[in-house]
Amino acid sequence: MSEREMLLKRVQVCDFALMDAALFLDTHPENQMALDFYKKHLEMRKAAVDAYTSKYGPLVHTDYDGGPYWNWVEGPWPWQHQEEA
Amino acid sequence: MWTYSKKLQYPVKIKNPNPAAAKIIMTQLGGPDGELAASMRYLHQRYSCPYGEVTGILTDIGTEE
Numbered sequence: 001m002s003e004r005e006m007l008l009k010r011v012q013v014c015d016f017a018l019m020d021a022a023l024f025l026d027t028h029p030e031n032q033m034a035l036d037f038y039k040k041h042l043e044m045r046k047a048a049v050d051a052y053t054s055k056y057g058p059l060v061h062t063d064y065d066g067g068p069y070w071n072w073v074e075g076p077w078p079w080q081h082q083e084e085a
Numbered sequence: 086m087w088t089y090s091k092k093l094q095y096p097v098k099i100k101n102p103n104p105a106a107a108k109i110i111m112t113q114l115g116g117p118d119g120e121l122a123a124s125m126r127y128l129h130q131r132y133s134c135p136y137g138e139v140t141g142i143l144t145d146i147g148t149e150e
Contacts, residue, residue, distance in 0.1 A: 072141060073137050073140065073141025079132065
């Protein structure tokens, strides 16, 4: 697994955990354990997104780094293999 | 993937409720030739698109719709 794939996987793992916790919290809004779980993964996600986007470009276009070039449309797209991008 | 934002893209203020117009607008949104159907077409066409910047703009238009 490349470093890019590894950093992306971290974001994906956090997002999956957050999505699942959100579904639970929608019907259990005061569950402290779930709130702590969400908070922990939210922090992990922020670190993972920073690590990924600083090296491999934006995940959403608002990840724009302020630089002189708009790299949002650059591949690889999520459905492309590395070599065809 | 897509995420939901709990806000409108553009503020809406309805002064005079108009059910007939609302029906047309709802069809324009979810009907057979509506925004949702168009967005799905953009997002599928981009898979066979040979240019990165066109893939990008199809993604963004499909997302916007």
